[in-house]
Amino acid sequence: MAGHSHWAGIKHKKGIADAKKGKVFSKISRMITMAAKKGGGDPNMNPKLELAISKARIANMPKDNIERAIQKGTGTGGDNVELQECLFEGYGPHGIALMVDAVTDNKNRTVPELRKMFEKFGGNMGETGCVSWMFEKKGIILVNSNVCPEDEFMMMVLDAGAEDLQAVGEYYQVLCSQTNLDVIKKTIEKQNITIESAEISWLPKNTIELEGEACRKVITLIEALEDHDDVNNVYSNLNLTQEIFAEMKNKE
Numbered sequence: 001m002a003g004h005s006h007w008a009g010i011k012h013k014k015g016i017a018d019a020k021k022g023k024v025f026s027k028i029s030r031m032i033t034m035a036a037k038k039g040g041g042d043p044n045m046n047p048k049l050e051l052a053i054s055k056a057r058i059a060n061m062p063k064d065n066i067e068r069a070i071q072k073g074t075g076t077g078g079d080n081v082e083l084q085e086c087l088f089e090g091y092g093p094h095g096i097a098l099m100v101d102a103v104t105d106n107k108n109r110t111v112p113e114l115r116k117m118f119e120k121f122g123g124n125m126g127e128t129g130c131v132s133w134m135f136e137k138k139g140i141i142l143v144n145s146n147v148c149p150e151d152e153f154m155m156m157v158l159d160a161g162a163e164d165l166q167a168v169g170e171y172y173q174v175l176c177s178q179t180n181l182d183v184i185k186k187t188i189e190k191q192n193i194t195i196e197s198a199e200i201s202w203l204p205k206n207t208i209e210l211e212g213e214a215c216r217k218v219i220t221l222i223e224a225l226e227d228h229d230d231v232n233n234v235y236s237n238l239n240l241t242q243e244i245f246a247e248m249k250n251k252e
Helices: 002-017 020-041 047-058 063-074 105-120 150-159 181-191 212-226 242-249
Strands: 083-089 097-104 135-144 164-168 171-175 195-206 231-236
Touching: 020 047, 020 063, 020 097, 020 231, 047 063, 047 181, 047 195, 063 150, 083 105, 097 105, 097 195, 097 212, 105 212, 135 181, 150 164, 150 171, 171 181, 181 195, 195 231, 212 231
Parallel strands: none
Antiparallel strands: 083 097, 097 231, 135 171, 135 195, 164 171
C-alpha cells in the first residue's frame, strides 16, 4: 500500500493547488449533482453528498456553485442535462492496472476519447471487470500530521473503526471500510481537527514497482487521464519508487 499512499498524497496536493480552478469546480459540481440525484439534496441524510460538499469546500468552491449543483441533481435547478457515472478499466504501459472514475453527459463521446488516450500512451482500455478484481473499495481520510502525535491519532481512529493509519509525508492517511468512513470523519471533526480530504477510493490489493522511464510513462498516462474533463479520479496498482516520488514532489 505504501506506493499507492504516496500517489494518493501527491494527487491530493496537486488537486488543491491546481491553477485550473474552473475545471476543478466543474468536476466537483458533477460529483455533487450525481450524489444529490441518487441520494437526495440533504447532506445530513446523504453521506456521498456530504463527502462531495467537503471536497468542494477544501477546493474553496463558492457556496452558490455548490447549491446550484445540488439543485441540478434534485431537479430544481432548471437544467435537464443527464449525467451518468462510469467506471472504465484497462492496462497502462508495462501491465499497470488502471481504474478510471468518470461522470459524463455523453458516454458515446467519453468512451472513444479515453480509449484513444490509453492507446496513445501505450495502454489498452478493456472490458468491465478486466482489472477491478485487483482492487477493493476503501475509505481514505487525509489529515495533516502536525495535528497531534501519531500514536494518539492512531488510537482515536482505530477506536472509531479505522483499519489502518499510515504516515505519508506530512499527512496521516486513515484507511477504513466504506461504511465506517462517515463515522470516522465525524469523530475526527469533533476533535476540531481539519480534514484535508475524505473519499471512497479503489485501492490495489497488490502493487507493481517500476523504475525510471517505465514509471514516468505510466504517470504521464495517469496525469493525462486525470486532466480529461469527465474524469474524477484515476486509480492504479503502481508502486512509486522513492526516486520518482522525490522527483514528483520537486515539481509541485
